Amino acid sequence: MLRLERVGLSYGRGAEVLKDVDFELQRGSFCFLTGASGAGKSSLLKLAFMALHPSRGRIKLFDQDITRVSRRQLPFLRRRIGVVFQDFRLLDHLTTFENVALPLRVAGKLPRNYERDVRDLLDWVGLAKQADSYPPVLSGGEQQRAAIARAVISKPELLLADEPTGNVDPILARRLIRLFAELNKLGTTVLLATHDMNLLKHVRAPVLHLENGALQQRH
Amino acid sequence: MLRLERVGLSYGRGAEVLKDVDFELQRGSFCFLTGASGAGKSSLLKLAFMALHPSRGRIKLFDQDITRVSRRQLPFLRRRIGVVFQDFRLLDHLTTFENVALPLRVAGKLPRNYERDVRDLLDWVGLAKQADSYPPVLSGGEQQRAAIARAVISKPELLLADEPTGNVDPILARRLIRLFAELNKLGTTVLLATHDMNLLKHVRAPVLHLENGALQQRH
Amino acid sequence: MHRPDIIPSKAASLRTLTATMAVMCYLACLAVGALILIDRAVDAWASGLSQEVTVQIRVTSDSDLQADINKATELLEATSGVVAVADLGEEAGKALLEPWLGSDGLDALPIPRLLGVKIDETSPPDFDALAAALQEAVPTASLDTHRRWEAELTRMAGSLSILSALVLLLIGISAVAMVISASRAVLEGNRPIVDVLKLVGAEDRFISRQMDRRFLSTGLWGGFLGLALAIATFLALGYAGWAASPGLAAASRGLFYVPTADTWLPYVALLAVPVAATILSLVTSRLALTRMLQR
Amino acid sequence: MHRPDIIPSKAASLRTLTATMAVMCYLACLAVGALILIDRAVDAWASGLSQEVTVQIRVTSDSDLQADINKATELLEATSGVVAVADLGEEAGKALLEPWLGSDGLDALPIPRLLGVKIDETSPPDFDALAAALQEAVPTASLDTHRRWEAELTRMAGSLSILSALVLLLIGISAVAMVISASRAVLEGNRPIVDVLKLVGAEDRFISRQMDRRFLSTGLWGGFLGLALAIATFLALGYAGWAASPGLAAASRGLFYVPTADTWLPYVALLAVPVAATILSLVTSRLALTRMLQR
Numbered sequence A, B: 001m002l003r004l005e006r007v008g009l010s011y012g013r014g015a016e017v018l019k020d021v022d023f024e025l026q027r028g029s030f031c032f033l034t035g036a037s038g039a040g041k042s043s044l045l046k047l048a049f050m051a052l053h054p055s056r057g058r059i060k061l062f063d064q065d066i067t068r069v070s071r072r073q074l075p076f077l078r079r080r081i082g083v084v085f086q087d088f089r090l091l092d093h094l095t096t097f098e099n100v101a102l103p104l105r106v107a108g109k110l111p112r113n114y115e116r117d118v119r120d121l122l123d124w125v126g127l128a129k130q131a132d133s134y135p136p137v138l139s140g141g142e143q144q145r146a147a148i149a150r151a152v153i154s155k156p157e158l159l160l161a162d163e164p165t166g167n168v169d170p171i172l173a174r175r176l177i178r179l180f181a182e183l184n185k186l187g188t189t190v191l192l193a194t195h196d197m198n199l200l201k202h203v204r205a206p207v208l209h210l211e212n213g214a215l216q217q218r219h
Numbered sequence C, D: 001m002h003r004p005d006i007i008p009s010k011a012a013s014l015r016t017l018t019a020t021m022a023v024m025c026y027l028a029c030l031a032v033g034a035l036i037l038i039d040r041a042v043d044a045w046a047s048g049l050s051q052e053v054t055v056q057i058r059v060t061s062d063s064d065l066q067a068d069i070n071k072a073t074e075l076l077e078a079t080s081g082v083v084a085v086a087d088l089g090e091e092a093g094k095a096l097l098e099p100w101l102g103s104d105g106l107d108a109l110p111i112p113r114l115l116g117v118k119i120d121e122t123s124p125p126d127f128d129a130l131a132a133a134l135q136e137a138v139p140t141a142s143l144d145t146h147r148r149w150e151a152e153l154t155r156m157a158g159s160l161s162i163l164s165a166l167v168l169l170l171i172g173i174s175a176v177a178m179v180i181s182a183s184r185a186v187l188e189g190n191r192p193i194v195d196v197l198k199l200v201g202a203e204d205r206f207i208s209r210q211m212d213r214r215f216l217s218t219g220l221w222g223g224f225l226g227l228a229l230a231i232a233t234f235l236a237l238g239y240a241g242w243a244a245s246p247g248l249a250a251a252s253r254g255l256f257y258v259p260t261a262d263t264w265l266p267y268v269a270l271l272a273v274p275v276a277a278t279i280l281s282l283v284t285s286r287l288a289l290t291r292m293l294q295r
């Protein structure tokens, strides 16, 4: 599914944030990514999402070498991936509903074909009342849930979530983790970066730990 | 120190987010504020910081009725308060150093009088290397620490922190909590909104819990 | 179900772009209108004038008329800007004096001779120098100053026409600079949105279509607002301007109403302004967007 | 230790403001310069012209010269736009004929009489109507068309002067609209920064001082860039423009070099443009900022 081979990453002329990272994410697996603040978790997810280019090494995604894939192919690869960004990246001038529906709209789907799904999902993440509100008036946790909803609305093959429960209460966090687990059962591969040790307790899954730019697997 | 009397808050013509909130924060105390996502924690902190006006009720801060304080007085009241916003609110075009020094600069202090302090504080929160980086290139946790540093740099009488450890690892979180406790010992009153149950274990302090717009005190 | 625009329509930079389009199109339309007006006035003027000046040769007791005529003709033909010289004969001289002296008894007088000098309208000779040269070579000859005034006027009108073309050019360049700058600011302001669209899997085509739509509607709305203001200004000049300057007023109205062979010209020229500005804005945004997407 | 500006200097909207200031000041300076040029030209023109036209009254065998003179004088004095009428005497008539006939034997001829008609420069009479009326009332009288041309020219120059003042006004209004719009966009773009400054305890004074500094430097830089471009344009016109329009070229140079009583005027007027634009930008940002801070 996702395979990093001796990947190194440095920003500009700075030191390497990631050094010789090697790992493979099996199709249908569920994995946590941990590490201290500034260890490079977000950077690693951005690499997987093709928002960054590795300084060296090779990344294979859906059996394609994404360091070589053409720019025209990028959007189609990205549509098969859902991402929750640490800073949400919602569009302030679109309602919560429109934000969540954005990946579908961008993929050329018609509203009548997705309106139902979007409303159901908003309901599930507890944003039914906020469907027509704009992100700037949402609470931190509400924005985060909107971001999660946007990431999963298109039932992606791969889900990359960066600290997706940092702004919600423990009960909601467990509910969201259940959502991820549910999707995982339906075939979505999940890679979830988090600091929340309680989450690790709720799902039995391998943990990838980043330290000094290197990745270690823990169970 | 801070006293809310039958405070109600509603946004626009929506339902009330806070209903009849009554509580007093004693000078020198340390208090947690909890509640589900969307319960109104951030709203309450914004009220205390005079970034919002209550729809009804009275708020007293430093023995002044802040619903009646003149606009000219506001900056001087605010300088006595440190705030960590849930969304950080860093200025993207200033370096971490400049962001942290901003409250001092705005208060008319000269760089030679604060440079040392700022560097020491950055060191303490683990941002010494990022002092000259701009917020957009910081990791989520680094941004959060910069926001915390900015809130405490002027040794405020009151510290309001909104989910200040949502983006940092448990070890850093404990370190930051120690920073808050340290400040508290030096006389700063601390009100800390959080979802992180582990934090509650580290500091023995009263917990204010928001539910359905009402505040309950738990110990 | 209504789907809101993906590129927001309410950014401050977009309002600036609208204002830019309106103001620059307004000024450009005014300049185009003025150019057309002035060109027409100059044309009308020039066609109403004879392209001739006259040279009078006096008859004195000690002068040889024919020799003087030949000498003057020679001199005139050698002057640049003179196309042809013709002796207008004795009758023309008589016609000249008639208004002053009546037709009786003219035959007894030494009737001066007139030469018709056809001049090149586009590059008329220097009349002052010519008059001096003529006086020097043939003391009995003098250049008719009446026609010289006409030529002076024509030259002044020509200058005016060049000046207004120059103004149009300068306004045009200014408009281009402004539209480019404002369009780039709008695109720059939309960078975070473009980034998010890329991240949710939007193709470049999709993004540029959305962006084009926004620039197209902003551009056309601003541009035609400017055009409408310009037309309103011409109309206001045409009616309210009467007292200040009747000629200007009539000309302003003439711009739209007077039927001439090229009645369609002002309409087309004015319409071209907002369209060209919009295209410029679109192209600018496209180029900047392409660069933005490439990274 | 260097402290970076709190209001960033590199926003796209700020670049648009710089461009706006430069372009609008450029156009306004051009318009001011043109207005000064044209006013000077018109003044020079008008002072070089006599404010008189002449009426000739022929002597025929069956006419009473003095009666004709009286009748014509009466008619002329009743015409609006005529200030005074004077009989120029017999010598003036002789002087008129001399160029054609020489001075010998003039005494034998029926010398026409000339009337000097002083006209009101600012509202000259309708010469065509006057000529017709004169012909009708006094068949031997005729209006000298030479001077009529001069008057026509003066009127045209006057129109031109009004037109250029109008253009200056329209460019001025456009510039005001653009500067206001661009300044507001810049302020709007800085709203998040203003919010943060408020939250960290900045006084309104502090924020407006920072903002003023930014607008002042942007405004002056853009404005004087525009002024410099305008001066460069005048200089280019003054030297390179010679071929296209010598009069224009000389005038452009005259704008800066020719010593006249009001030599300082163009400098002051041109300098006023960027200064005024910067003040406008500052005032706009101040007003918008005050509104922003009040909430």
Ligand SMILES: Nc1ncnc2c1ncn2[C@@H]1O[C@H](COP(=O)(O)OP(=O)(O)OP(=O)(O)O)[C@@H](O)[C@H]1O
Pocket (backbone or CB within 6 Å): A011, A012, A017, A035, A036, A037, A038, A039, A040, A041, A042, A043, A044, A086, B130, B136, B137, B138, B139, B140, B141, B142, B167, B168, B169
């Ligand atoms: N665009 C960038 N340019 C330069 N340095 C960057 C950039 N993005 C991240 N960094 C640096 O790279 C390091 C890793 O960042 P990253 O965001 O991957 O950390 P993280 O593991 O996600 O941390 P956190 O848990 O705090 O979010 C950080 O020290 C950060 O300052």
Ligand SMILES: Nc1ncnc2c1ncn2[C@@H]1O[C@H](COP(=O)(O)OP(=O)(O)OP(=O)(O)O)[C@@H](O)[C@H]1O
Pocket (backbone or CB within 6 Å): A130, A136, A137, A138, A139, A140, A141, A142, A167, A168, A169, B011, B012, B017, B035, B036, B037, B038, B039, B040, B041, B042, B043, B044, B086
């Ligand atoms: N500016 C606003 N306009 C309208 N509604 C708002 C605004 N700000 C917040 N709200 C609503 O008020 C409610 C409380 O918001 P608040 O941000 O105080 O919650 P919170 O307790 O901080 O939640 P979280 O833990 O998710 O940050 C939410 O439902 C939110 O949608």
Ligand SMILES: [Mg+2]
Pocket (backbone or CB within 6 Å): A041, A042, A043, A086, A162, B139, B140, B141
């Ligand atoms: Mg991160």
Ligand SMILES: [Mg+2]
Pocket (backbone or CB within 6 Å): A139, A140, A141, B041, B042, B043, B086, B162
């Ligand atoms: Mg909150």
